[in-house]
Amino acid sequence: MTRLSVNVNKIATLRNARGGNVPDLVQCVRDIESFGAQGITVHPRPDERHIRYQDARDLKMVVTTEFNIEGNPIKSFMDLVLEVKPQQVTLVPDAVDAITSNAGWDTLTNKDFLTEVISVFKREGIRTSIFVDPVPEMIDGAAAVGTDRIELYTEDFATEYAKGNFDAVRPYAQCALLAQELGLGVNAGHDLSLDNISYFAQQVPHLKEVSIGHALICESLYHGLETVIGQYLKRLAE
Numbered sequence: 001m002t003r004l005s006v007n008v009n010k011i012a013t014l015r016n017a018r019g020g021n022v023p024d025l026v027q028c029v030r031d032i033e034s035f036g037a038q039g040i041t042v043h044p045r046p047d048e049r050h051i052r053y054q055d056a057r058d059l060k061m062v063v064t065t066e067f068n069i070e071g072n073p074i075k076s077f078m079d080l081v082l083e084v085k086p087q088q089v090t091l092v093p094d095a096v097d098a099i100t101s102n103a104g105w106d107t108l109t110n111k112d113f114l115t116e117v118i119s120v121f122k123r124e125g126i127r128t129s130i131f132v133d134p135v136p137e138m139i140d141g142a143a144a145v146g147t148d149r150i151e152l153y154t155e156d157f158a159t160e161y162a163k164g165n166f167d168a169v170r171p172y173a174q175c176a177l178l179a180q181e182l183g184l185g186v187n188a189g190h191d192l193s194l195d196n197i198s199y200f201a202q203q204v205p206h207l208k209e210v211s212i213g214h215a216l217i218c219e220s221l222y223h224g225l226e227t228v229i230g231q232y233l234k235r236l237a238e
């Protein structure tokens with residue numbers, strides 16, 4: 001069964017918009033786990049525009065499922081992960097000014113760097129995953145750097161699926177098979193949603209975990225609106 005790790009970046013974005021502690025990220029994470037999520041993902045960025053480094057420390061105390069910290073392994077990120085010791089770290093080659101993650105690792109040109117960084121985390125007992133495009137050479141390269149898992153970068157799939165191009169899943173299925181043959185676990189994420197998740201999970205074998213944030217929070221907002229508006233109307237009529 002594929003596990004669902006909920007990325008809570010967007011909850012922190014909403015909290016930060018007012019400067020207080022609403023919504024309370026820690027309480028949200030407790031609730032998300034009680035609703036059945038099998039993991040919690042955070043992706044602190046250097047500007048801390050959503051998840052702050054302190055959030056990662058605070059969440060470590062409350063997450064009872066799997067804690068996954070994603071990010072570019074710059075020194076401050078590596079220090080944070082080594083301090084917090086989540087179950088999994090996912091390395092993402094995102095630029096400091098990127099709006100969101102927009103590429104997988106070139107595992108060939110970054111071979112020495114990734115090998116070194118991964119060995120540091122593995123020495124501390126932290127499972128490693130690296131964000132990669134569904135390209136066979138990059139999967140071969142991932143196996144060569146010693147990572148435990150890969151995370152397939154699914155933005156292209158999501159974009160093509162929305163246009164009706166369902167064949168866009170094929171490279172992902174092929175790379176998942178290759179990864180399995182090479183002894184790598186397979187995760188996936190980015191722009192997965194209620195629209196595309198069943199098809200993706202049915203077509204891609206050996207999928208251990210998906211991390212979903214942006215769409216899941218938008219969908220939760222939308223599906224909750226009717227209930228909450230009804231509650232306001234009821235209170236105003238009391």
Ligand SMILES: CC(=O)[C@@H](O)[C@H](O)COP(=O)(O)O
Nearest residue numbers: 009043070092100101189190
């Ligand atoms: C690696 C990945 O695809 C997600 O972690 C994504 O980058 C979420 O980050 P943002 O919430 O900053 O878009």
Ligand SMILES: NCC(=O)COP(=O)(O)O
Nearest residue numbers: 007189190191211213214
């Ligand atoms: N690793 C992907 C992730 O955590 C969530 O990405 P998205 O659903 O916010 O695009």
